[in-house]
Amino acid sequence: MSRIELLIDQDGPLTRAAVLADGRLTDLHIDHADRPSLLGHVFLGRVERIVTGMEGAFVDLGGGMSGLLIAADARNPDGSRPKQKPERIGALLRAGQSIIVQVKADAHGAKGPSLTMDVTLPGRFLIHAPFGRDVAVSKRLGTGPARAALSQRVQALVSGSGWIVRAGAAAASDTALTLDAEALILLWRGVQADAAKGGPPRLLCPGPDAPARALIEQGAAALDTILIDGEALARRVTGWCDDRAPDLSPLIARHAPPSRLFDLRDLDGAIAELLDVRVALPRGGSLVIERTEALTVIDVNAGERGNPLDVNLDAAAEIARHLRLRNIGGIIVVDFVNMRARSDAERVLAALTEAVDGDPTQTQVYGMSKLGLVELTRARRGTPLAALLSPPPSSTTPAATGVSS
Numbered sequence: 001m002s003r004i005e006l007l008i009d010q011d012g013p014l015t016r017a018a019v020l021a022d023g024r025l026t027d028l029h030i031d032h033a034d035r036p037s038l039l040g041h042v043f044l045g046r047v048e049r050i051v052t053g054m055e056g057a058f059v060d061l062g063g064g065m066s067g068l069l070i071a072a073d074a075r076n077p078d079g080s081r082p083k084q085k086p087e088r089i090g091a092l093l094r095a096g097q098s099i100i101v102q103v104k105a106d107a108h109g110a111k112g113p114s115l116t117m118d119v120t121l122p123g124r125f126l127i128h129a130p131f132g133r134d135v136a137v138s139k140r141l142g143t144g145p146a147r148a149a150l151s152q153r154v155q156a157l158v159s160g161s162g163w164i165v166r167a168g169a170a171a172a173s174d175t176a177l178t179l180d181a182e183a184l185i186l187l188w189r190g191v192q193a194d195a196a197k198g199g200p201p202r203l204l205c206p207g208p209d210a211p212a213r214a215l216i217e218q219g220a221a222a223l224d225t226i227l228i229d230g231e232a233l234a235r236r237v238t239g240w241c242d243d244r245a246p247d248l249s250p251l252i253a254r255h256a257p258p259s260r261l262f263d264l265r266d267l268d269g270a271i272a273e274l275l276d277v278r279v280a281l282p283r284g285g286s287l288v289i290e291r292t293e294a295l296t297v298i299d300v301n302a303g304e305r306g307n308p309l310d311v312n313l314d315a316a317a318e319i320a321r322h323l324r325l326r327n328i329g330g331i332i333v334v335d336f337v338n339m340r341a342r343s344d345a346e347r348v349l350a351a352l353t354e355a356v357d358g359d360p361t362q363t364q365v366y367g368m369s370k371l372g373l374v375e376l377t378r379a380r381r382g383t384p385l386a387a388l389l390s391p392p393p394s395s396t397t398p399a400a401t402g403v404s405s
């Protein structure tokens with residue numbers, strides 16, 4: 001069984017949370033104080049204007065920021081779903097209206113943040129969807145009696161509807177599930193109470209910060225230790241665990257100076273490698289990862305003596321890992337090494353599908369063409385690592401105030 005470690009540190013403007021399995025980096029969460037992400041933030045916004053041509057509305061979030069809310073992500077003023085699908089945006093919203101919205105995707109290129117009125121609050125085992133009307137179970141848990149039993153178990157433990165059961169819930173105790181639900185209900189009540197105190201636009205609830213995201217995404221996966229560099233950071237993480245995940249509190253340990261925590265596993269070097277275009281594969285060959293405005297292209301090279309099937313299978317696992325670590329979203333096209341046998345191509349496609357299945361960010365793999373090209377889509381969540389760690393642009397745009405969870 002792998003030894004799982006979570007290392008958390010503060011490095012200048014960066015707050016970093018790295019998950020390692022047997023010393024190898026598997027997940028990375030970074031917040032940049034100078035480039036705060038809005039992902040998951042819940043705002044009381046003001047509808048600026050309705051754009052009927054694109055069936056959307058621009059919503060003022062405050063601080064000079066506005067986001068786009070399309071009709072498919074809008075609700076009636078009382079929070080109910082429109083009866084007609086798709087409903088016209090003008091029938092749902094009006095200019096000047098106050099609405100609660102959540103950022104579902106950060107600004108990308110020339111596009112501002114994308115918004116939704118379908119607020120979701122993530123926990124380790126459950127996701128609370130306050131406007132939902134049922135209990136949904138993650139597709140990763142498959143089908144059959146076990147899935148139905150888990151749904152019934154959760155319904156018996158939590159109050160009300162509007163819950164999404166995450167895959168990790170199957171291994172969680174009743175106590176852990178109840179605590180998760182209660183914390184999320186209290187969080188939503190706080191949002192509602194704050195929204196009633198004043199007018200828009202303003203922030204009601206920030207999304208989880210980097211350490212919280214790492215802890216949430218680990219779910220029920222067994223952590224062996226949580227090492228933290230910095231007293232203030234340790235207090236913050238300890239407080240979160242005491243409130244939301246008391247089973248993790250005993251695992252927290254302070255890293256003692258003078259050495260730097262990330263130097264223990266050469267994580268600075270590992271992160272720097274994630275900015276490289278070329279990635280070496282275990283049995284020869286390499287990946288070349290290039291981002292464009294429209295999509296990300298990944299080229300698989302076999303090397304001088306690489307067996308095409310072996311190289312492609314190695315590439316499938318490494319591609320899934322780098323999509324997560326680099327936080328690559330949008331359209332991805334992979335050019336695998338050509339294989340003669342159709343059965344080999346099917347094995348590679350199955351390996352890639354299985355490799356991305358554990359990604360907490362929704363990732364869809366499509367078929368392989370005769371040229372060995374595979375198309376993927378991965379939801380945009382937060383800022384890509386390359387953009388987050390790149391030198392600052394010459395001019396800056398207004399940003400929201402960073403608030404930790």
